[in-house]
Amino acid sequence: MKIEVNGVSKTYKGTKALDHVSFTLPEPKIYGLLGRNGAGKTTFMEILSGHILATEGEILIDGENPFDNQRLTESICLITEGNNFKKDLKVKHVLNIYAYFYPTWDQELADELIKEYKLNLNAKIKALSKGMSSALGIIVGMASKAPITIFDEPYIGLDAAARKKFYDILLEEYEAEKRTIIFSTHLIDEVSLMFEEVLILQDGRLALQEETDTLRDHAYAVSGPTADVEQFVMGKEVIQSKQLAGMMTAYVYGNVQQAKSAGLTVEGLPIQELMIYLTEKKGA
Numbered sequence: 001m002k003i004e005v006n007g008v009s010k011t012y013k014g015t016k017a018l019d020h021v022s023f024t025l026p027e028p029k030i031y032g033l034l035g036r037n038g039a040g041k042t043t044f045m046e047i048l049s050g051h052i053l054a055t056e057g058e059i060l061i062d063g064e065n066p067f068d069n070q071r072l073t074e075s076i077c078l079i080t081e082g083n084n085f086k087k088d089l090k091v092k093h094v095l096n097i098y099a100y101f102y103p104t105w106d107q108e109l110a111d112e113l114i115k116e117y118k119l120n121l122n123a124k125i126k127a128l129s130k131g132m133s134s135a136l137g138i139i140v141g142m143a144s145k146a147p148i149t150i151f152d153e154p155y156i157g158l159d160a161a162a163r164k165k166f167y168d169i170l171l172e173e174y175e176a177e178k179r180t181i182i183f184s185t186h187l188i189d190e191v192s193l194m195f196e197e198v199l200i201l202q203d204g205r206l207a208l209q210e211e212t213d214t215l216r217d218h219a220y221a222v223s224g225p226t227a228d229v230e231q232f233v234m235g236k237e238v239i240q241s242k243q244l245a246g247m248m249t250a251y252v253y254g255n256v257q258q259a260k261s262a263g264l265t266v267e268g269l270p271i272q273e274l275m276i277y278l279t280e281k282k283g284a
């Protein structure tokens with residue numbers, strides 16, 4: 001489904017959470033939505049999910065506004081950090097409700113994930129640990145098979161092994177059947193390798209939208225005698241640098257060809273480091 005964000009602003013009692021944001025997500029991909037605290041990520045995801053209205057502008061999904069539009073909301077699943085489900089319901093009731101709501105629901109996948117996360121179907125939501133509650137969110141998000149599935153920091157309380165399991169399942173399911181996945185996270189180093197495209201919000205504005213491959217092509221480490229490297233990086237965007245025994249390595253964001261033609265040693269840079277740098281820088 002095509003998502004068009006047209007001049008979207010959202011103001012909460014004087015706080016501008018989103019400020020004239022425009023971009024397009026034309027096709028199913030895994031999108032990373034990054035930004036510092038308060039950058040406007042959750043607000044954007046809530047407008048996209050049809051939960052709230054923009055103050056100005058609109059989001060169109062295949063040309064339609066998702067607000068109060070059941071046909072569209074059946075195609076969108078938003079899983080947030082905790083509080084996804086009514087506290088007095090049992091796990092099995094929650095699953096039944098979502099199975100009924102989403103025409104694309106995959107019960108086989110849900111059953112598989114319930115086993116994987118060892119979820120007790122008869123437990124009440126309020127009795128679940130934070131991690132178990134997050135696991136239920138992940139199961140619902142994955143099994144919904146919603147053409148637009150949005151995860152907003154969905155892993156509170158999940159340990160590293162359970163998060164890894166989630167990333168593996170997500171990638172496996174995505175490979176089997178492409179859908180638009182929007183993933184907002186502060187654990188960039190864990191998930192950035194999954195992203196095909198990255199969007200960075202800064203103070204309610206779009207600071208960057210780029211394909212991961214393009215970012216990868218622009219990030220490199222350059223090494224050589226300190227004086228040569230220092231001269232080369234002058235005026236360039238340096239992410240980080242270190243020196244040892246007269247030699248220097250600098251991580252640079254820019255045109256890699258320039259480094260190659262300068263006769264210095266050039267290597268790729270881990271994409272995680274670049275995304276963390278850009279998020280911090282754009283959010284600074």
Ligand SMILES: Nc1ncnc2c1ncn2[C@@H]1O[C@H](COP(=O)(O)OP(=O)(O)OP(=O)(O)O)[C@@H](O)[C@H]1O
Nearest residue numbers: 012015016017035036037038039040041042043044
């Ligand atoms: N319901 C609300 N009422 C008032 N202000 C709000 C409300 N929701 C969000 N805001 C404000 O809007 C701004 C953007 O918040 P939002 O939750 O969208 O950011 P975020 O990028 O998701 O942040 P985080 O990474 O901390 O979750 C913040 O300044 C926040 O305080």
